[in-house]
Amino acid sequence: MTISRVWRRPTLGAVAARAGVSTATVSNALNGTGRLSEATRQRVLAAARELGHAPASTARALARGGTGVLGLTTTTYGDLPVSYIEIPYYAQLTLSAMAAAHERGYMLMVMPSSLSPWTWLNTPMDGVIHVEPRADDPVCSLLRERGIPMVSEGRPSQPCWDDAWVDTDHEAGMRLLLDHLAESGARRIALSQPLHDDAYPILIGRAYASWCAERGMPALVEEYAALPDYFTSERDAVGRLLARDPRPDAVIGVYSDSGHNILAAARHHGIRVPQDLLVACISEDPDYATTTPPVTTLSLRPDRVGAEVVDLLIAVINARSGVERRRLVQPVLLPRRSTRRAARRRNGTPTSTP
């Protein structure tokens, strides 16, 4: 019960022919060396992927005195009992970073946030992807002290001249979502806002406020404690929003489970979604396709972010110049029934489309 192996690793020449470049350019693109335009590099990587080219090994990195290991860690929640791998955003981010690292011949070491300072300073690795560093993040300081190449997923809270990061374009994302709600007829759009000291909720809050100011719409914000458990605290915050007079006609949540929390709060107050209230949240959770009603979500594209952050880290490790060190990924809106205004039938009975 065996099977013959017909597939052969494609040569650099095959990749070069596919991408329409020289083999030296292919080699530069795969190794992150030389001076190439982003467009050329992306074209070569795409050709290599299509042909199934995988680097033979991390031998090259090792020959340079490297380890062939990229580290990835999430310290956002510190020692809190948050299993971030169960959050769809982090799961997708980690898996796509893994695939991207393997494609370039690197191992990906995923590290718990609770390692000792000794371990952060001494574990052999060529560079680290730091997922959503907090303000005054101790791991950040340790890694800087070590002088190891570091790229953050999410903008650092405290900007520094040599930052290298990949983030979603939150400005563009909030504009997509708010414009969509306004087109669906919302005029009093509220934000259910978590308090946490990574950059993400702060950027969302700013984008929301500037959109409201631009459009001359009221900014309706209720804040809640994100830790240790935002289920109850967010439901209470949404309850306070729904008790306002006049009431908001739409609520946006910014965490993965916010849609569930807002639906629960609306049910508790006897408010119908979407007839009396539009609901949307920023989440990668596929469950929103089957909630009652299905909830409109904004995807931050963790798959793209994971691939870009690995690409940038390898460029930084190889001290490649002329590389964009601050990269934005474009988010995508997934409109569902929770933001569709009920259409009125001729006889005046409200109905809703699926």
Place this chain on the structure above:
Amino acid sequence: MTISRVWRRPTLGAVAARAGVSTATVSNALNGTGRLSEATRQRVLAAARELGHAPASTARALARGGTGVLGLTTTTYGDLPVSYIEIPYYAQLTLSAMAAAHERGYMLMVMPSSLSPWTWLNTPMDGVIHVEPRADDPVCSLLRERGIPMVSEGRPSQPCWDDAWVDTDHEAGMRLLLDHLAESGARRIALSQPLHDDAYPILIGRAYASWCAERGMPALVEEYAALPDYFTSERDAVGRLLARDPRPDAVIGVYSDSGHNILAAARHHGIRVPQDLLVACISEDPDYATTTPPVTTLSLRPDRVGAEVVDLLIAVINARSGVERRRLVQPVLLPRRSTRRAARRRNGTPTSTP
């Protein structure tokens, strides 16, 4: 915009009180040392999880001369351009192994299969999880040569006295699935069988053959080449099954996309599912909930397998005696419309339940 950190790492004493054991037992359970029953160890780990206890660091492992790193690799597809992380089974397995490793204070290093022998022999790590080793797997031989603790996910094709592995109970799984099809009225159940030299398809084939023999039902098997692309080859194999006279009344597929392939083949031959043919496959793909019709799947529980394989590897690293080195995880059947015989209405029109 800061938030006070109210959560504190629970002490061993708190975990001990919760689990109803001594602090020494908690320490043994978390470190994989001492002689404990599996039940006690699981109870302590559950209590630790509930309280959010995370080991302070890998300092202990490092103090023993270890690295605090567990490796994980999948060599099933060798150098083939199969992005196994996109297959839901491997994605879930990897994420749950990651969570289990972090919970025990270990880093998880995910390694591409295409590393050089030098790298397999020299990368610092305390042990390796080898996912579905193939017959004559070269990585397996290298790791044995290195003498590094190794646990395989999936039974090795060539058993050895000191094997340590975690696998799903494929015998029990096939019985669940076949009994379900028989209860739904199937009498000629066919198997669409991939050819590949890891143990999995072989075990499935055996379990199927022995169930058929036991029940006195015909064994209807069509084999297809699993590599490099099983979409076309499986559709052709199912086509050959559907061309048989008499025709099978049910088809089982064993790979993640088999359900899609079987549905496509049935459509191509103008055969209705489930009215004329029942369809089921072994898969973790959530998309089967929304295919036309939704397809019954057998879940191999990669989440449980990932947690068990990390637990076993840590036990092997710590040379803990009295540990079950061959562990079976129980699969779960998710019945959906593709295996529900159409009920007949009083007037004779066939109808089907959702």
